Amino acid sequence: MRLDVVTIFPGYFDALELSLLGKAKQRGLIDVRVHDLRDHAHDKHRTVDDTPAGGGAGMVMKPEPWGEALDGILADADPAADTEPLIIFPSPAGEVFTQRMARELAEESHLVFGCGRYEGIDQRVFDEYAARGRVRLVSIGDYILNGGEVATIAMVEAIARLVPGVVGNPESLVEESHEDGLLEYPSYTKPASWRSREVPPVLLSGNHAAIAAWRQEQSVERTRRVRPELLTREQRGETRPRHAAE
Numbered sequence: 239m240r241l242d243v244v245t246i247f248p249g250y251f252d253a254l255e256l257s258l259l260g261k262a263k264q265r266g267l268i269d270v271r272v273h274d275l276r277d278h279a280h281d282k283h284r285t286v287d288d289t290p291a292g293g294g295a296g297m298v299m300k301p302e303p304w305g306e307a308l309d310g311i312l313a314d315a316d317p318a319a320d321t322e323p324l325i326i327f328p329s330p331a332g333e334v335f336t337q338r339m340a341r342e343l344a345e346e347s348h349l350v351f352g353c354g355r356y357e358g359i360d361q362r363v364f365d366e367y368a369a370r371g372r373v374r375l376v377s378i379g380d381y382i383l384n385g386g387e388v389a390t391i392a393m394v395e396a397i398a399r400l401v402p403g404v405v406g407n408p409e410s411l412v413e414e415s416h417e418d419g420l421l422e423y424p425s426y427t428k429p430a431s432w433r434s435r436e437v438p439p440v441l442l443s444g445n446h447a448a449i450a451a452w453r454q455e456q457s458v459e460r461t462r463r464v465r466p467e468l469l470t471r472e473q474r475g476e477t478r479p480r481h482a483a484e
């Protein structure tokens with residue numbers, strides 16, 4: 239997978255050189271290219287923003303530097319690829335990023351992340367690239383950041399770890415929170431007793447069916463307590479199971 243990131247703070251993405259993603263980069267599983275938007279602002283002060291049309295507080299990012307940066311990335315994209323690169327702009331006004339979306343985006347061969355700052359990017363940038371290819375505005379949650387960099391790092395980590403070969407044991411990706419629509423069951427390890435707190439005996443029983451049942455029940459119970467909206471109506475006990483005899 240190729241990942242391009244456009245930002246005025248390229249240093250944020252040094253984080254992607256660390257740990258799992260750093261290794262994936264070294265192994266050629268992920269090709270990360272970070273672009274400084276200011277390299278595409280050619281006035282004396284490398285200006286990337288200006289006052290909002292119509293007045294109001296703050297600054298809006300100018301369209302010209304974005305146009306030059308994104309045109310350069312699209313022109314450099316693999317012409318033999320099945321699809322156009324997907325351009326993702328983190329935005330509090332976007333569709334919410336979920337594990338389902340992470341799985342979907344992990345199938346893409348080329349993602350471009352456009353990190354906005356200030357009060358956002360001139361709307362004509364979104365309009366221009368939506369007319370030419372694929373653009374998605376994506377939110378990582380209902381709260382406001384100063385810019386798209388932190389959101390991009392979160393999404394890149396969630397997506398890249400699903401790219402085949404990045405995580406050593408793919409098994410570990412299966413029983414994760416949200417993979418089956420439920421929150422993950424609680425985890426334990428040694429010692430069996432710690433400050434008079436015991437590992438649940440079923441986990442030491444060796445009875446794999448009982449362990450699996452206990453974990454499923456714990457997932458449903460934790461989800462019901464913390465995120466009831468993730469449960470199906472049946473799991474919430476609002477309808478009889480379909481197979482139940484009348």
Ligand SMILES: Nc1cc(-c2cccs2)n[nH]1
Pocket residue numbers: 328329330353354355356376377378379380381382383384385386387389
């Ligand atoms: N979910 C989310 C995204 C943001 C951004 C703020 C500025 C650019 S992107 N805040 N919250």
